[in-house]
Amino acid sequence: MMPAVQAMRWDIQGLRAVAVTAVVLDHAAMPGVGGGYVGVDVFFVVSGFLITGQLVRRLDETGRVGFADFYARRARRILPASLAVLALTALGVFLFVPPTLRAQAMADAAAVALYAPNYVFAARGTDYLANTTPSVFQHYWSLGVEEQFYLIWPALLAAGWLLLRRxxxxxxxxxxxxAALSFAAGLVLTQTDQPWAFFALWPRAWELATGGVLALAAPAVRRVLRPRVATPLGWAGLGGIVSACARYGADTAFPGSAALLPVLATAAVIAAGEVPAHGGVGSLLSLRPVVFVGTISYSLYLVHWPLEQLPQAAVGYERPLPLAVTLALAALAVPIAWLLHRLVEHRVRHAAVLTAARPRRSLLAALAGSGVLAAASAIAVLAAADPVLHSGRDVAEQPPTVPVHATPFVPANLKPTLAAAPDDNPSLYADGCELDFSASRPKPCSFGPAGAPTVVLWGDSAAAQWAPGLQKAVESSGDRLVTQTKSGCASTLVVHVRAGAPYPSCDAWRANVLAQLTAHPPAVIVLADYANEELPKGSSAEKVWAAGLEDTIARLPAQSRVLLLADSPDFGTSPIDCLSQHLDDATACARPAAEALSSPGRVAAFRAATTTRARLIDLTPYFCADSCPAIVGDSLVYRDSHHLTASYARKLAAPLAARLAPYLP
Known part of the structure; x- marks a missing residue:
């Protein structure tokens, strides 16, 4: 006996429209919709409600889930459009994405075909909310979460139905x-490992489960909820979703407790729709234009992201597309999504050759399509793994000079090569001297003769980047360098956050380092920090940095000389990808000095050098004149958007030694 067909909930179609509109406008950088990413959370709740409702109706009427039939219907519903967009986007990768990013992008495509992209992004440490060079397949993370959820949810529901006697x-x-256990996992991970909290199934499952629990409770909701309550409840729910879209942003600690607002607000809208009520939110959500967007919402979600990202990749991530262009691309996604919905999503879903056959035909077709695309993507990874990343011309080796000597092309003898640059780190990383985000106990590492006067380098990864040159400079004077560095944790005593969440290990580490410096004062303390470290939402960055620096310097031992090492330029995005697209015109990847040197921490450091006992060491002339080139002589200066390559830092030993000399014992 087949389950009864549920009456169409047009308000839920409208809710889908709200969700996809929020996501699309957020990705188009529409002002005022910085929290539009919560549209995915709305989708999760809606999906959990609808799918669980289908499963429960089948259990009510047949006593069985019908796993084969369930997964066959899921495959017909989800995969045709998903795999079509995947294949077309993969072609776009080879046409528009920088050569340095193609292999990784195709690895992402393979993960999508294998239904596991969310774990690839989590393992990579992707910051979904603040990623300047996002994968063109990044939006598939949510489909990964959904499909993984539905591998376990029907079984849990069936087991509960059997054990708890319906x-x-x-x-x-x-x-x-x-759901509560999943929510608790999300709270913990948001504080300790935000990428896993954002992308993994277990901290996200509660959102889909909330919709599922609401589907189970629907009969009780219809009995208990009165129209006079349902009407304001629905409008309040829609208001909660809109509020999250407007109030949240890249600096919100998400998902964590912040996800409660969009999830519970969505549940409120769905619950209100269970009760017919005059003037309810359904009157808005059921309007024909809104329902149309909801109907194509899945296809629109799939196509809008590559439509935004491929043009951005083509022009270069260092040149953000104007708002008018991103909004035009968002609008263009609508007719393309309608075509995808009509010609692929709807047609294959209802194709008689699949619906009239046994479920295994749909399942085999799904496995075959996914397998072919996974294999093709794996082959493409190999094809993209070794691109030509130089102009074919050499340039003479030379030391850094003032004024800086920019090389106008990518030399064949570039050091390090563009391919090797992301891994051209100081030895502090391999030696375990650069502490990770969880560590709070200092690990000082020493270089130079024991018993010699000590120079301590203290700060975050922007301090660690100077270590190759500073070590040579300090040792050349017969002194000893000691490093105290931790990722994302400035020596400046400011309140830090990571992905919007508190960063308690940073506070503990700084207090411990400060205690060590006080107990054993070194001859010289060099403070070096990334001048754009993340601060709490709403902070006045320049005031916070200025006050923090003054506080830090005041707490350092009086017998130690204090030096401030001005931060290196900040490109905003990695020049490596730009250079791979401009092998014969490296100047296209230079950054105007006024932009690259405007970080609030730099401004505060220059001010502190005049208002405190600290003195400033500024090597900016070795990086910038009117603009800041990415290649100087035969050296690649940056390994990412703002960290120096170890190779170039090592070449700065002589300038550093000259600047340090007046302050060394």
Whole structure:
């Protein structure tokens, strides 16, 4: 016996429209919609509600989930459009994406075909909310979460149905406990490892489960909820979604507790729709234009991201597309999504050759399509793995000079090569001297003769970047260098956050380092920090940095000389990708000095050098004149958007030694 067909919930189609519109406008950088990424959370709740409702109706009527039929319907619903966009986007990668990013992009494509892109992004440490060179396949993370969820959810529901003797309330309670455990995992991971909190299934499952529990509770909702309550509840729910879109942004600690607002607000809208009420939110969500967008929402979600990202990759990530262009691309995504919906999504989903056959035909077709694209993507990874990344011309080796000597092309003898540059780190990383985000106990590393006067380098990864040159400079004077560095944790006593969340290990580490410096004062303390470290939402960056520097310097031992090492230029995005697109015109990848040197921490350091006992060491002339080139002589200066290559830092030993000399014992 087949389950009864549920009446169409047009308000839920409208809710899908709200969700996809929020996501699309956020990705188009529309002002006022910085939290539009919560549209995915809305989708999760809606999906959990609808799919669980289908499963429960089948359990009610047949006593079975019908796993083969369920997964066959999922495959017909999800995969045709998904795989079509995947294949077309993969072609776009080889046409528009910088050569340095193609292999990684095709590895992402393979992960999409294998239904696991979210774990690839989590393992890579992707910051979804602040990624300047995002993968063109990044939006597939949410599909990965959904499909992984539906591998376990039907089984949990069926087990609960059997063990709890079809008692909806008891099953809802048991699955509610599952959701609570998932929510708790999200709270913990948001504080400790935000990429895993954002992308992984276990901290996100509660959002889909919330919709599922609501589907189980729907009969009770219809009995208990009165129209006079349902009407304001629905409008309040829609207001909550809009509020999250407007109030949240890249500096929000997400998902964590912040995800409660869009998830519960969506549940409120769905619950309100269970009760017919005059003037309810459904009157807005059921309007024909809104329902149209909801109907094509899945296809629109799939096409809008590559449509925004491929043009951006083509012009270069260092030149953000104007708002008018991103909004035009968002608008263009609508007719393209409608075509995808009509010609692929709808047609294949209802194709008689699949629907009239046994479920295994749909499942085999899904596995075959995914397997072919996964294999093709893997081959493409190999094809993109070794691109030509130089102009074919050499340039003479020379030391850094003032004024800086910019090389106008990518030399064949570039050191390091563009391919090797991201891994051209100081030895502090390999030696475990550069502490990770979780460490709070200092690990000082020493270079030079024991018993010699000590120079301490203290700061974050922007301090560690100077170590190759500073070590040579200090040792050449017969002194000893000691490093105290930790990723994302400035020596400046400012309140730090990571992905919008508190960073307690940073506070503990700084306090411990300060205690060590006080107990054993070195001859010289060099403070060096990334001048754009993340601060709490709403902070006045320049004031915070200025006050923090003054506080830090005041707490350092009086017998130690204090030096401030001005931060290197900040390009905003890695010049490596730009250079791979401009092998014969490296000047296209230079950054105007006024932009690259405007960080609030730099301004505060220059001010502190005049208002405190600290003195400034500024090597900016070795990086910039009117503009800041990415290649100087035969040296690549940067390994990412703002960190120096170890190779170039090593070449700065002589200038550093000259600047340090007046302050060394």
């Amino acid at each position: 008692r909806r309330g008891a099953v809802a309670g048991a699955l509610g406990l599952f």
